[in-house]
Amino acid sequence: MSAYSIWILEYANVPNAPTSSLVYGQHNVGVEKLPYAYTLVRGNGMNILLDCGMNAASHGMEFVKRYNVSDWISPTQVLAEVGLTPEDITHCILTHAHFDHMGGLELFPNAKFYIQQNELASWVSAMAMERRFRWLMAATDTGDMIYAVQLAREGRMIGIPGDVDNLLPGIDVKLAKDTHTAGSQYVVIRNDLRAESEDVYIYTGDLIYRHENLHGGQPDDPQYVPVGYALGSNTNLLMTTDEVMKGVGHDIRRVLIPHEGKMTTLYPSRVSESGHYIVEVALRKDDTSRVA
Numbered sequence: 001m002s003a004y005s006i007w008i009l010e011y012a013n014v015p016n017a018p019t020s021s022l023v024y025g026q027h028n029v030g031v032e033k034l035p036y037a038y039t040l041v042r043g044n045g046m047n048i049l050l051d052c053g054m055n056a057a058s059h060g061m062e063f064v065k066r067y068n069v070s071d072w073i074s075p076t077q078v079l080a081e082v083g084l085t086p087e088d089i090t091h092c093i094l095t096h097a098h099f100d101h102m103g104g105l106e107l108f109p110n111a112k113f114y115i116q117q118n119e120l121a122s123w124v125s126a127m128a129m130e131r132r133f134r135w136l137m138a139a140t141d142t143g144d145m146i147y148a149v150q151l152a153r154e155g156r157m158i159g160i161p162g163d164v165d166n167l168l169p170g171i172d173v174k175l176a177k178d179t180h181t182a183g184s185q186y187v188v189i190r191n192d193l194r195a196e197s198e199d200v201y202i203y204t205g206d207l208i209y210r211h212e213n214l215h216g217g218q219p220d221d222p223q224y225v226p227v228g229y230a231l232g233s234n235t236n237l238l239m240t241t242d243e244v245m246k247g248v249g250h251d252i253r254r255v256l257i258p259h260e261g262k263m264t265t266l267y268p269s270r271v272s273e274s275g276h277y278i279v280e281v282a283l284r285k286d287d288t289s290r291v292a
Helices: 061-067 075-080 117-127 131-137 142-154 234-247
Strands: 005-018 031-043 046-050 091-093 112-116 157-160 164-168 171-177 183-190 200-203 269-271 277-282
Touching (some): 112 117, 112 171, 112 183, 117 142, 117 157, 171 234, 183 234, 200 234
Parallel strands (some): 046 091, 091 112, 112 157
Antiparallel strands (some): 005 031, 005 277, 171 183, 183 200, 269 277
């Protein structure tokens, strides 16, 4: 029996993302739609977001223009599709600090946030480097970093020192150091709450963009291929990909990828009136389907 209901909630997209930015080495292949989504995990008296999106209504506009982000809708609109409000969010686990994953901090006023200590420290260090290193900050909003430090001062931003089991009941975080970013992490959901779980999902953040990163376009003879945009080691990315696949018993359906539109084909889903998808990955016995 599922301890948590899990939904993947689209909130924006980039209509023309270069394929080479998603799958390493796919040069001159063209462009494709890149969904932006966060994931809601609900149960045990908690409403947990995995990443918090961006705020295109204010400081995030710079990144809307830089990356051609389209069709952004607010968390109020997104969460209404599953019967919640932003004020209902109790916890948020941040996989990393890029603008589309940590840019919505101010939109969830009652949430406690969790990020790897190394991730937060690395961006403060990058901000202090000379201007010629500014490419490092191309996808990170300095305003988000300042706000994250303020939240830490208030006790609402918690730094995690590496792997932690049961950060929340049945939910573990695993450090993926020097991969997509310096201190990325992925989230393991043991949805039966058992230590030796038979009902595992793994949320990847940007460690994986596409199923092609998991099989190289050859599901019957897979090879791991790194994402196209990373600040760290491609070798480390592949080792982390292998950890993820082993963690779910090589069942690709249980790898929850926020930028992979094909998630809509693996689980029950629907499109809202605003044109954004809702994917229902798991449903607690006492919860109501939001896609039926």
